[in-house]
Amino acid sequence: MPYGTDGPAPLAIVATTAEVLGHPDASRQLLNPIERERADRFRKESTRRDFIAAHILVRLCAARQLGLPPAALAFEQHCPGCGLTGHGRPRLADRPEIWLSLSHTAGVVAAAAGRVPVGIDVEVLDRPAPDPSLLARVLTEAERAQVAAHPDPGHAFLRQWVRKEALVKIGRAHLDTLAEVDLSALPPGLPDGPADTVHAFEDLHILDRTDRLRGALVAVASPVPAVIGTA
Numbered sequence: 001m002p003y004g005t006d007g008p009a010p011l012a013i014v015a016t017t018a019e020v021l022g023h024p025d026a027s028r029q030l031l032n033p034i035e036r037e038r039a040d041r042f043r044k045e046s047t048r049r050d051f052i053a054a055h056i057l058v059r060l061c062a063a064r065q066l067g068l069p070p071a072a073l074a075f076e077q078h079c080p081g082c083g084l085t086g087h088g089r090p091r092l093a094d095r096p097e098i099w100l101s102l103s104h105t106a107g108v109v110a111a112a113a114g115r116v117p118v119g120i121d122v123e124v125l126d127r128p129a130p131d132p133s134l135l136a137r138v139l140t141e142a143e144r145a146q147v148a149a150h151p152d153p154g155h156a157f158l159r160q161w162v163r164k165e166a167l168v169k170i171g172r173a174h175l176d177t178l179a180e181v182d183l184s185a186l187p188p189g190l191p192d193g194p195a196d197t198v199h200a201f202e203d204l205h206i207l208d209r210t211d212r213l214r215g216a217l218v219a220v221a222s223p224v225p226a227v228i229g230t231a
Contacts, residue, residue: 010099010114011061012220014122014211015231017046017107020053023060023231025070031055032075046107054104058090058111060231062098065113075100089169101169108216118222119169121162125191125215130157138164142184155217156188162219163206170221172204198225 020026031039035055042048059070066073074093090100101120102111110122135144135157143160150156160183167173173181186199189208197208205225209218220226 008114008116008224010112010116010118010220010222010224010226011064011229012110012112012118012120012207012218012226013057013061013229013231014108014110014209014214014216014218015053015057016214017049017053017104017109019231020057020060020109021049023056025060025063026053026056028052030059030070034077035075050104050107050109054102054109054111057109057231058100058102058113061111061113061229062092062100064229065098065115066095089171101166103165103169105216108211108214110216110218112220112222112226114222114224114226116223117170118220118226119166119171120218120220120226121165121169122211122216122218123158123162125155125158125217127154127158129154136179138178140179140182140184142182146184146188150188152191155191158217159188159208159219160186162217163201163208163221166206166219166221167201167204170204172202172221196228 039048039051059073062073063070076093077088077090092098099118100113101118103121105122105124108122108124110120112118112120147153147156163183164178195210199206204221207220207226
């Protein structure tokens, strides 16, 4: 995909950690000193690689939106709660008009960039079944009933989970109040259903992706439906 996408649609990319780290533009040196320090704190090498890959991938997305090389981007993270940088919502220090989002799980990463707000989340499909206490903390009563009636409850829960995480990252929900966000009107789909579907939620579009190649579920929330690209 060429650099420089001028349309309003955010660009979202899902890839394995190995795919990103094998990209010709990928380098640990793209990370700023704070990111490299955070990466070095991980005890597990696989988790460290996932973190690095996600932080490289979000730069690749932003670079394609702006028509710039990834090394030219001044990436940082800012926490609106404490006001400090180094953690929190990702952004470009000198380009506040560009929205960024990233996510990583076991061996799979996702990122998005756009000129409109965007949030993305990814989870691998082979996660264990959720604990009932978790269901109560993050799902509404209607969503719990939906999950219980689904032929694949684990899939149904995970679909709602990534949607809600994407809403958190776009700033439309909070982790401690997920059970107040009701997405039961959105169908949870089936593992063998369409790879991509888009649903309306309030004034947003939620793009659901079932990435069978990488064994993952993805959700992208944005005012304009996102475009899925490749790393």
